[in-house]
Structures are given as C-alpha cells and as structure tokens.
Amino acid sequence: MLIRAATAADRAAIAEIIVPIIRAGESYALDRAMTAEQALAYWFAPGNSVFVAEVEGRVLGSYYCRANHAGGGGHVANCGYATQAQATGRGIARTMALHSFDHARAAGFRAMQFNFVVASNVRAVWLWLSLGFEQVGRLPGAFEHPSLGEVDALVLYRSL
Incomplete structure (x- = not known):
C-alpha cells in the first residue's frame, strides 16, 4: 500500500469514496445533500x-x-479519514492513521484530537482507542443518526 499526497488527478477517486459516506450520514456531521464539488x-x-x-x-x-x-x-492536529466501502477490513484506515501521525509530527503538531467521533461507528472508535487515543469527552445525543436516532459523539485525544 502506498500513502502519498493527493493530486488534482485524484479528486474523482476521492469523491467516489467520500460522497457515499457523507450521503449515508452515519459518521460525518455534514449535510447529507452535499454535492461532490462541496464534499x-x-x-x-x-x-x-x-x-x-x-x-x-x-x-x-x-x-x-x-x-x-x-x-x-x-x-494540535485534526484529521478526517475515509475508506472505499468495498475495501474495509483490509488495514487501510490503520495504515492511513499511522501515516497521519508521522505527517502531523513532521508538520510540527504535538497532539491529535478528534472532536466528533460518532459513538455508533464502533469500528472507528475501536481503531482510535487501539492506536492510543483516549476518550476525553462525550457529547450525549449530539449526532442525529439516520437509523439510530440521537447517538453520542466522542472527543478523542492523543499525544504525538
């Protein structure tokens, strides 16, 4: 697996990954009706x-x-991650996370914080905790999940 800086030529491939995630409305607190250009x-x-x-x-x-x-x-750095739906479970998110830690350190960041991790996104929560993040906050019912209703959002933090 190669992790590299995105180029303009990658925009369509990135849109194919992020737009369905945004439209599903299960993990990002973004307008589900966003166009690909807005995303x-x-x-x-x-x-x-x-x-x-x-x-x-x-x-x-x-x-x-x-x-x-x-x-x-x-x-303090902040990141957002997205994996092609058909590619989940292949270690892509973990590899991107480890890369992001190195990138953030090299850019001078000393810590990383995720402000709004949807608690029902159990795969992401498990990944972040396994990579040394601590849950430092819980926002009760802060996220309106399309099928689960109000669910908590977590604030996660780790030093780099």
Whole structure:
C-alpha cells in the first residue's frame, strides 16, 4: 500500500469514496445533500494536507490533516479519514492513521484530537482507542443518526 499526497488527478477517486459516506450520514456531521464539488471543497479546504491510500494503482482511501484550531490550539492536529466501502477490513484506515501521525509530527503538531467521533461507528472508535487515543469527552445525543436516532459523539485525544 502506498500513502502519498493527493493530486488534482485524484479528486474523482476521492469523491467516489467520500460522497457515499457523507450521503449515508452515519459518521460525518455534514449535510447529507452535499454535492461532490462541496464534499471535495470540504476535504481540500485551505490548510488541509490531503493524502490517498493506493493499492495496485487504485485509490482506496483518503485522509486530510489540519490544525484543530488556530492560535494557541494550533499545535494540535485534526484529521478526517475515509475508506472505499468495498475495501474495509483490509488495514487501510490503520495504515492511513499511522501515516497521519508521522505527517502531523513532521508538520510540527504535538497532539491529535478528534472532536466528533460518532459513538455508533464502533469500528472507528475501536481503531482510535487501539492506536492510543483516549476518550476525553462525550457529547450525549449530539449526532442525529439516520437509523439510530440521537447517538453520542466522542472527543478523542492523543499525544504525538
């Protein structure tokens, strides 16, 4: 698996990954009706470093990394990750996560924080906890899941 910086040529492949995830409405607190262009604008927002996970020349995952906040919070990174639905369970998210830790350290970040991890996304929660994140907060009923109703969102944090 190759993790590399995303290029303009990767935009369509990234859209194919992130748009269905956004539309499902189960893990990102984003407007489910976002167009592909809006989703890509979010993923490639100014200040985001964007990467893709490539297997045999095919983009199967992507992540972005950015500062969680400006000013006094600028030393803490925040990332978003997405894996092609058909490629789950192949270690792509874990590989991207480990890459993101190295990237964030090299960019001068000293910690990483995820502000809004949907508690019902058990695979993601398990992955982050297994990689050393601590749950430092719980937001009761903060996420409106399309089939489960109100579910908690977690705040996860780890030093780099």
